[in-house]
Amino acid sequence: MWKVFLKELKEVVRDKKTMFFMILLPLLLFPVIIGGVAYFSSKAAEDAQNEVLRYTLINARAAPELADTIQQAKGFEQVELADGVEIRQWVKEDNVDFVLEFPQGFVTDPLQSGEHRLQLYYNGAGFNAIKSRLEKLIDPIATSAQRNAFASINISEEQQKVLITPISLEEINVADSRENIGEVIGGMVAYVVFILCLQGGMIPAADLGAGEKERGTLETLLISPIDRNKIVFGKFLTIAVAGVTTALITVLSMAIWGVIAGQGLAIEAISSFLDAIDVLDLILVFLMLIPVVAIFSALLLSLSIYAKTFKEAQGYMGPLVIFVIVPVILAAMPGIELEGVWAWVPLTNVALAMKELIKGTMDYYQLIGIFVSTAIIAGLLLGFCVHWFNKEKVLFR
């Protein structure tokens, strides 16, 4: 068995295409993609903050103080409304970025006038920061008006606070930070790791089964005096190792790049979270992964040996991803807990268990049940794979 395994591994390692997907892609490309997305989105936000906004004020005379503040502010450029143009049309035609309309009879003193609604017209298709930038200008004026009003009717600052929010809800979350972050990250981990294990095993699997058929090496292998079971186990192990390696490298790469990228505050959150997780729980997470990888590998190898060509094998394997994604997404959805029916849904239960382990709220006895049931499924699938390797109809299609 080890002879087959070592030889297959040697072939996988020498295959540039597989190596690219297994190592280079997660190591370099993922950080570049994630970093790129982060860079461009933060750049877009920054641009929206710094961009010069063209605007038109309607009825500005009603609120000289506000109008003045906006006119004085940096990064704003006033444009007069052309005659006879409707406001909506004016904004739509991109003559200005926004139009601010003051109501008739605007007075800053709230006691005299009640609430004022300023109407802000802008084109919301696309990313912008108009509202937040305007609020930054308007809020100080509103607050000072509020304070003056309170002062004029002799209400102390204490009373002011109470008047503004007479009843407030104070949240006391008893979940520790590990449980909080674990809920978010735990669901992600299972999702990412499962998909990667499957993806990483795919190309080697296609090569190990259908590839041998296509190249005409399978027949020679089958008639060599080695047990069929050993051939299957050797190939099965190779696929499993490839899957796990891909997943580990990717998770490691994401962790390392995450730490590098998230300097400062983020690093504190991450490191305190990582400190909270026991080594035992991490080991258990990987232990749970073993039967899952076994399921994937057995499935991939079965499909591959059935297929006539490499291409056909890949065609069969594509839909497999969907069958894996659905149960894992279920586990990542909020509200689905490791209890009742869900504890017996294959793959979903493992994903949920991983989440619980990362959160630190796992019932370890339940873990045994999940591990055993998953291992049994893996065993059955492997048995099926061996069965197919003994069927002439599958081998000589």
Add this chain to the structure above:
Amino acid sequence: MITISHLAKKFAVDNPKKLSEQEQQDPRLNGKFFHSVQDVSLTCEKGEVVGLLGPNGAGKTTTLRMLSTALKPDSGDIQIDGNSVVTKPLLARKAIGFLSGATGLYGRLTGRENIEYFGQLHGMSKRAIDTKIDELADVLELHTFLDRKCDNFSTGMKQKTAIARAVIHDPSLVVLDEPTTGLDIMAAQTVLNFINGLKEKRIPVIFSTHHLGEVAELCDKVTVINNGRTVFNDSLANFKALAPDSLHQAFLTTLSGK
């Protein structure tokens, strides 16, 4: 000595209507089964070379695959030195060296690694493998490319490597399924020289071919299969005697059943 007696093998056909017209008219199609091999018998003594002839689809490959244990016969028996291949496939696997024209190599491994792998599968020791590879490399002139990856080999190089791979374990019987099909003249000649070498060592060879020239050059015996049945099984001399002027004519005579 190898004895194949009354071998038969059928394959299930999923949907007979999907087969081509020619296949549907084949007398071997019976309901849901295609009786690829119905009654094939032949013998091969020590030191003999047996040529297996027959039109395309006659059942040659199926017969040889049953001999090499890749397929299990439905009925009949194959015996190598008195041991049944059907009941003890492992013995046959150890005894047989198998090669076909379509046999491939692992492209990402070097020639040496390819040969080594099969040596290991045959349970040979590292030293035994090394010695044997050296010996084979001398005979087959592999030295110049033995440690390069097979992906870049020419057809001739590939075939030489495949031959070395097939005989790494010193087989007591060599089975070749159309070993020269698809090869250029040089590569084909390598195969023929190799068969000659086996003949000198008195290792029995059974090979299928479409080239009657090869048969005339190498074979001691000729077996002709048509529609899954042995229609001729005798010495080369008797085969030639069927039509003194031309081997082709002799071959056609066996097919027509006269």
